[in-house]
Amino acid sequence: xxxxxxxxxxxxxxxxxxxxxxxxxxxxxxxxxxxxxxxxxxxxxxxxxxxxxxxxxxxxxxxxxxxxxxxxxxxxxxxxxxxxxxxxxxxxxxxxxxxxxxxxxxxxxxxxxxxxxxxxxxxxxxxxx
Numbered sequence: 626x627x628x629x630x631x632x633x634x635x636x637x638x639x640x641x642x643x644x645x646x647x648x649x650x651x652x653x654x655x656x657x658x659x660x661x662x663x664x665x666x667x668x669x670x671x672x673x674x675x676x677x678x679x680x681x682x683x684x685x686x687x688x689x690x691x692x693x694x695x696x697x698x699x700x701x702x703x704x705x706x707x708x709x710x711x712x713x714x715x716x717x718x719x720x721x722x723x724x725x726x727x728x729x730x731x732x733x734x735x736x737x738x739x740x741x742x743x744x745x746x747x748x749x750x751x752x753x754x
């Protein structure tokens with residue numbers, strides 16, 4: 626069965642894709658993208674507060690799992706792309722139109738990276754939770 630948290634994250638991904646495709650509408654695009662970035666930054670805090678990570682990672686030995694490390698690295702890549710994306714967004718807001726192509730390409734990378742983060746997270750869901 627799919628968890629409510631996974632449904633929420635998939636819904637934010639769909640919203641992000643919609644905002645990417647409708648980027649010309651800045652009134653929609655900017656708040657949605659900023660909101661999704663903030664959700665992704667705050668999500669680890671939620672997970673730390675609601676899950677028993679010590680038991681799963683240390684006692685059950687999953688800290689050495691390839692899947693855990695792959696997911697962690699994908700999250701770091703996503704955060705790095707967010708950082709670069711915010712920098713080009715600031716340039717765009719200041720009127721530097723040369724940054725538009727780079728911003729768009731970074732957006733594609735973010736959609737791919739975030740999709741992989743969600744997929745890897747879904748594979749890590751403990752059915753007992």
